[in-house]
Amino acid sequence: MPARPIVRLGHPALRTPAQPVAPGALALPEIQELIDDMIETMRAALGVGLAAPQVGVGLQLFVYEAALREERDPGIPLHAVINPMLTPQSGEMVYDWEGCLSIPDLRGLVPRHPAVRVRGLDRLGRPLDYVAAGFEARIVQHEFDHLHAVVFLDRMRDFKTLAFYDEWERYMVGGGEAGPAGDLEDEGEDELYEAGGPEGDPDGTEVL
Ligand code: NI
Numbered sequence: 001m002p003a004r005p006i007v008r009l010g011h012p013a014l015r016t017p018a019q020p021v022a023p024g025a026l027a028l029p030e031i032q033e034l035i036d037d038m039i040e041t042m043r044a045a046l047g048v049g050l051a052a053p054q055v056g057v058g059l060q061l062f063v064y065e066a067a068l069r070e071e072r073d074p075g076i077p078l079h080a081v082i083n084p085m086l087t088p089q090s091g092e093m094v095y096d097w098e099g100c101l102s103i104p105d106l107r108g109l110v111p112r113h114p115a116v117r118v119r120g121l122d123r124l125g126r127p128l129d130y131v132a133a134g135f136e137a138r139i140v141q142h143e144f145d146h147l148h149a150v151v152f153l154d155r156m157r158d159f160k161t162l163a164f165y166d167e168w169e170r171y172m173v174g175g176g177e178a179g180p181a182g183d184l185e186d187e188g189e190d191e192l193y194e195a196g197g198p199e200g201d202p203d204g205t206e207v208l
Contacts, residue, residue: 004037
């Protein structure tokens with residue numbers, strides 16, 4: 001299960017809509033190897049999600065997993081989702097920080113639906129139908145977007161929140177230092193800065 005190279009913004013695979021996995025193809029060894037490799041690649045890159053176009057494969061397939069971060073946080077178990085359809089559940093859009101393994105070192109605030117119904121297939125071809133909420137809903141929407149040639153930058157509504165990781169950590173989250181975040185708060189955009197990291201954890205390591 002070798003890790004595969006992750007393509008970066010500018011690679012056409014990230015801007016080409018992925019094709020559905022053909023019925024029956026899930027049983028092929030190359031598809032199962034692809035899924036194993038994607039899991040390995042995601043873990044090696046310390047990501048919480050990875051879509052097939054990010055390893056240069058134009059198939060509608062993504063994996064995700066978020067490790068336990070605190071005792072009260074059960075984490076998000078490993079999922080592989082094939083040919084997904086998402087249905088947003090009701091609720092106001094929620095802003096939180098995102099990064100992307102294909103857009104290294106940048107963070108930005110992205111609005112997402114707070115919960116989505118996920119339908120598709122698991123890696124054995126069994127139907128999936130569940131509701132993802134909170135951070136899991138954010139991951140699923142980010143990865144789903146990759147299957148449709150959309151990256152998180154396309155979803156941002158204010159590029160003033162786009163920042164390199166070091167500057168983001170220093171000035172934009174939990175810093176306690178006077179800086180651009182304070183200036184922006186004076187402009188009435190403070191609601192954008194109260195999110196912290198995903199689910200309030202501002203460690204900033206989550207990239208999708
Ligand atoms: Ni991504």
